[in-house]
Amino acid sequence: MVFREKNSRGSFKPHLSVKFKSVEGDLVTFSIDTTRTPAKYQQPDAYLITHAHSDHNGKSAMLSERAVCSEKTALALEIRHQRKYAGRTFKVGETIDVKGVKIQTFPNFHTVGSVSFMWENELGTRILVTGDVKDASMLPECDLLITEANYGDPGDTSCYFDDDITGFENAFRDNSSIAFGAYAFGKAQRAVELLRGFGYQGAIEMDEQSLSLTRTLLEDAGELTYLGDSCEDCISIVPPWDLGKLPSHISKYVMTGRSDYRYPAIQISDHLDARGLVTMVEDIDPEFTVVYHPNGHRPGIFAKHLCSIGFNALSIDMINNVLSNEFV
Known part of the structure; x- marks a missing residue:
């Protein structure tokens, strides 16, 4: 029953x-x-x-x-x-x-x-x-x-999608300074896995909770550091609502299928x-x-x-x- x-x-x-x-x-x-x-x-x-x-x-x-x-x-x-x-x-x-x-x-x-x-x-x-x-x-x-x-x-047409892995990789390769907006649990770990899969071996800086979750949950996360630790040429991963707090020269993207963010969206779904x-x-x-x-x-x-x-x-x-x- x-x-x-x-x-x-x-x-x-x-x-x-x-x-x-x-x-x-x-x-x-x-x-x-x-x-x-x-x-x-x-x-x-x-x-x-x-x-x-x-x-x-x-x-x-x-x-x-x-x-x-x-x-x-x-x-x-x-x-x-x-x-x-x-x-x-x-x-x-x-x-x-x-x-x-x-x-x-x-x-x-x-x-x-x-x-x-x-x-x-x-x-x-x-x-x-x-x-x-x-x-x-x-x-x-x-x-x-x-x-x-x-x-x-x-x-509902919004219920049909394919993950834009190519778009994510292109954004990573085409920008020397980049940040991805990703929820601390789920999307942040997926972003790290994708970046490492593309061969990126450099440091990734993250907000406190994203960093703690990623270090604990991923076995091959590579070098991770706290956001603001004076890491030059790092890729940043922060919650979408924190992208605006980062320096203006950084290229910013959101990992989402939603269209209501001010930054370009890259379709990456966990569903x-x-x-x-x-x-x-x-x-x-x-x-x-x-x-x-x-x-x-x-x-x-x-x-x-x-x-x-x-x-x-x-x-x-x-x-x-x-x-x-x-x-x-």
Whole structure:
């Protein structure tokens, strides 16, 4: 049973939970990318955290000993929120045991340490929770798919894109002094990986949080330094809103698909576009799909589109109605 919990104010908590019977016949509940349940109420058996972006609510779940996430996601959560991670960790690709349930983990390449989770219930139903996905090539087939729709509106032209890796490389090679605007967690690490992949061996200067996250999460980050450490001819990586604080002679670009920044944008996304999301579902070939992320209208639009091409699907906003009907 896929369901949503309500908080003390009567509003739905973020995202969802899954209640099922384990292979041994025990009733088990996994909460997915959601906030903690107050201690006075019954707790789930695990809070599954797919990655450390704030809209997946790890800031709350990380404080529970029932939290489950990858080692690098735990490190990212600790750096981002200055709190000690209290749960259990694993290496991406490992199989772990939670209350007798064997959970397989798969890379989805959204951020460093991000994972998808899969397990089976008493009936042998394979349940796959993807989290946000950049590359679905290593995700397995399943019976129940629980997935995202960040760019899941096939009628919106902004949901179709290809990463402009060539544009990023050209900007790097054509400017002797350059800065890239990139979010501290996710995009900043991707920028460093791209630059090193292009053969750049020089220093990269970063803001404090980007630097801490990159040094901790990337094994081959090369020479990194704090922004403002008098580094000559360094490439700078800072949050997009800090580009204006850098000297005017520096060429500035933003790694984004958005068009509302004052600086030139280079399309680099951490997500599949609409075509990629549809292909992912076709390849995984589930019997049923639940679209749980993000907030807003896109989960509903993507679920309707999946139904229109022959898949059984619903979005998170419909779950409160389904619980009292045939899905139970």
